[in-house]
Amino acid sequence: TPFETFVEADDPDDADGGTHYKEECQKEYETYYDEEYARVAKLMKFDYCQDDGVAASPEDTNT
Structure with missing residues (x-):
């Protein structure tokens, strides 16, 4: 699937x-x-x- 299928230009008049x-x-x-x-x-x-950013256990990732 081409990338253009999922995205659109922020400004259609600005090709760059x-x-x-x-x-x-x-x-x-x-x-x-x-x-x-x-x-x-x-x-x-x-x-x-x-x-310290380290989870106490693998299950404790707050995600």
């Missing part, structure tokens, strides 16, 4: 400008991002709520 996800794709992207963040945080034993 930035892009953003189309509204109908943004929620799916955010869900996928959150799931992957939780998976990686668990593997790394990362917990942003701890002072």
